[in-house]
Amino acid sequence: MLSLTIVTTTFSGGSNVVAVPTTTRQNGEADQFDFPDDLAEASLSQANAGGSRERETIITQDIPVKVLTMEVVERIHQPRTQEPDVNIFLPPLAQVKTISDRFTRLAVATTKTSSSTSPRLELSANMHGSLKISVRTDALNITSRWTGLVNPELDPHHFPDGSQGVRDHPSTKMKELGGPNGENEAGWSKVRIDAKDWSRVLSVGRVSARVIACFINEGGLVLYVYLPNDENGSEDESCLTYYISSFAA
Secondary structure, three states, X not given: OEEEEEEEEEEEEOOOOOOOOOOOOEOOEOOOOOOOHHHHHHHHHHHHHOOEEEEEEEEEXXXXXXXXXXXXXXXXXXXXXXXXXXXXXXXXXXXXXXXXXXXXXXXXXXXXXXXXXXXXXXXXXXXXXXXEEEEEOOOOEEEEEEOOOOOOOOOHHHOOOOHHHHHOOHXXXXXXXXXXXXXXXXXXXXXXXXXXXXXXXXXXXXXXOEEEEEEEOOOEEEEEEEOOOOOOOOOOOOEEEEEEEOOOO
């Protein structure tokens, strides 16, 4: 259980809660319970003015929590996935989001299932700079394609075997399977993802981010979102990582 406590201080108006005594003095002698004249006048002045009072409010909310082991936390923050088959820089995210949202609306309009069910988009890419987004229903089958995109080169220093590790990498083999122009179907890596999840991820396009999409064929999609440097001119580039699971065909 996690207890969250919020303490706030407010000022409220109201009359003075201290009543002014009504006893009178006789024979010019002060009674032991009488107040001096100056104090009585001050109390009357405050009561009539209705001065503000300070109040402290404390709110405590008990929140049920689940304690996770370190092994579970590692899987949540950094999913264990196999090496990707295709790495590719995505087109401008605003453009991709516009087309993806349009496909989603068309799929919803032509599907008889519940409107709360999110359509699934098929994304595919190859190691020859091509990317496709498709949606298929009983009533339509449409695809949008980008060409001339960049496939980032792998750094041999990140592999224990150096250059040999790059040659043995699945993306290198996928490029060979694509043929000289990449049109061979065997050279394409495909994933089927939830349209709503995809749209939420594409919202990071508002910050003009660069995104590398790593396709794990029929397994999932890993997105590395590189954010612009801060205003202080820092050379360190921030990176967000998103993982979206692929649905079976």
